[in-house]
Amino acid sequence: MPKKPPQSMPYEQGKWAAVFAPRRRGERRHWLVKSEPDVFSWEDLERAPDRTTCWDSVRNTGARNFLRDGMQVDDLAFYYHSNATPSAIVGVCRVVRAGYPDHTAFDPAHPYFDPDSDPAHPTWYMVDLQAVERLPRPVTLPEIKAAPALAEMALVRVGRLSVVPVTPAEWEAVLAMARG
DNA sequence: GCCAACGTTGGC
DNA sequence: GCCAACGTTGGC
Numbered sequence: 388m389p390k391k392p393p394q395s396m397p398y399e400q401g402k403w404a405a406v407f408a409p410r411r412r413g414e415r416r417h418w419l420v421k422s423e424p425d426v427f428s429w430e431d432l433e434r435a436p437d438r439t440t441c442w443d444s445v446r447n448t449g450a451r452n453f454l455r456d457g458m459q460v461d462d463l464a465f466y467y468h469s470n471a472t473p474s475a476i477v478g479v480c481r482v483v484r485a486g487y488p489d490h491t492a493f494d495p496a497h498p499y500f501d502p503d504s505d506p507a508h509p510t511w512y513m514v515d516l517q518a519v520e521r522l523p524r525p526v527t528l529p530e531i532k533a534a535p536a537l538a539e540m541a542l543v544r545v546g547r548l549s550v551v552p553v554t555p556a557e558w559e560a561v562l563a564m565a566r567g
Numbered sequence: 568g569c570c571a572a573c574g575t576t577g578g579c
Numbered sequence: 580g581c582c583a584a585c586g587t588t589g590g591c
């Protein structure tokens with residue numbers, strides 16, 4: 388087996404090269420963000436001012452890279468309820484502000500304060516997400532796992548990442564399930 | 568640089 | 580509550 392690429396490996400050589408690659412004009416990419424509904428639910432996002440929130444407190448370098456370097460304004464993301472009964476994709480949101488430093492990491496009083504991150508050299512980033520629409524019906528994790536079209540979804544193939552890419556085919560397959 | 572210990576996520 | 584799959588940390 389080849390060694391895992393170090394974190395400094397340029398994206399074009401890494402496993403996620405496609406999601407960081409330059410875009411065609413007007414190209415929109417798709418993502419999935421996870422939140423525990425007990426902490427911040429889809430309903431909380433719908434109730435937020437302008438149906439928008441900053442997606443803060445992500446403290447995983449892989450997810451950070453997607454937030455900082457992958458997601459662009461007008462990209463769409465599935466909103467996934469993790470640690471739920473059942474865990475499921477419940478809505479669609481839109482990136483309304485691309486990656487910028489996560490200020491919660493600078494705040495000693497914040498539960499996710501990180502003394503190694505500072506405004507001059509931020510370690511952690513966030514985006515702003517706006518609720519677009521609740522899915523007609525949730526698409527649950529068991530359904531996702533049972534769907535051949537979704538067998539390679541990063542959601543199921545790569546656990547624990549709170550922000551993951553979704554391919555165009557996966558995006559359409561999930562929407563079809565939500566409408567079917 | 569290696570790798571064991573530890574912490575976290577999140578399904579079940 | 581358990582535990583698998585990682586990422587991170589720190590001793591050496």
